Amino acid sequence: QQQVKQSPQSLIVQKGGISIINCAYENTAFDYFPWYQQFPGKGPALLIAIRPDVSEKKEGRFTISFNKSAKQFSLHIMDSQPGDSATYFCAAMQTGTASKLTFGTGTRLQVTL
Amino acid sequence: GAGVSQSPRYKVAKRGQDVALRCDPISGHVSLFWYQQALGQGPEFLTYFQNEAQLDKSGLPSDRFFAERPEGSVSTLKIQRTQQEDSAVYLCASRSRGSYNEQFFGPGTRLTVL
Numbered sequence: 001q002q003q004v005k006q007s008p009q010s011l012i013v014q015k016g017g018i019s020i021i022n023c024a025y026e027n028t029a030f031d032y033f034p035w036y037q038q039f040p041g042k043g044p045a046l047l048i049a050i051r052p053d054v055s056e057k058k059e060g061r062f063t064i065s066f067n068k069s070a071k072q073f074s075l076h077i078m079d080s081q082p083g084d085s086a087t088y089f090c091a092a093m094q095t096g097t098a099s100k101l102t103f104g105t106g107t108r109l110q111v112t113l
Numbered sequence: 114g115a116g117v118s119q120s121p122r123y124k125v126a127k128r129g130q131d132v133a134l135r136c137d138p139i140s141g142h143v144s145l146f147w148y149q150q151a152l153g154q155g156p157e158f159l160t161y162f163q164n165e166a167q168l169d170k171s172g173l174p175s176d177r178f179f180a181e182r183p184e185g186s187v188s189t190l191k192i193q194r195t196q197q198e199d200s201a202v203y204l205c206a207s208r209s210r211g212s213y214n215e216q217f218f219g220p221g222t223r224l225t226v227l
Contacts, residue, residue: 006155032213043117043204043218044156051213089155098169099208100146101216103155 003027004092006104013111019077021107023090030092035075038087080111117219125225126195134190134222138207145188148204195226
């Protein structure tokens with residue numbers, strides 16, 4: 001049962017463009033939504049995270065938009081750079097239990113020159 | 114080093130062999146997680162420790178999978194009688210006390226079962 005759906009599977013963006021990755025969740029008990037960046041041969045690393053009491057969070061070039069009623073959230077990467085080329089995973093967590101992460105299937109982003 | 118370390122980084126096993134994967138969490142981190150990442154997929158939760166107590170093992174796919182953390186620091190994930198479907202990257206993550214704190218991931222162990 002896939003509780004977090006992510007799209008697109010892959011994305012090619014020109015340098016300086018905006019990369020947008022979308023996720024949807026089913027479990028309304030989720031209350032923490034992080035995004036992870038993973039480079040080949042490395043473990044995922046936290047990029048940015050949001051709680052459902054806000055609709056948007058921005059950190060540098062990275063922004064999360066959150067729509068609680070639609071159960072959707074997205075990552076926007078502004079001014080995309082070749083160094084951003086990686087696989088991005090959205091995730092969701094229900095705090096108060098084991099606080100385990102439920103991940104999406106990932107988006108492979110390639111930023112071209 | 115200050116990060117989560119895992120060993121070995123790569124493991125090749127013949128079907129039916131037992132394997133043991135090690136995780137050294139960040140010093141002082143109370144919580145430790147194991148995830149399985151199949152090729153081209155997102156990590157999937159296997160099990161969770163708080164100190165030495167295994168509080169959630171709902172993600173372990175079968176009774177061939179066993180994890181322990183006897184002294185509340187280093188953890189070992191053991192897979193008995195490996196099958197081809199066990200081939201994946203096994204990720205360990207640790208977190209300091211507090212649900213909203215970041216889970217720091219290790220580089221993973223890539224297991225290939227022939």
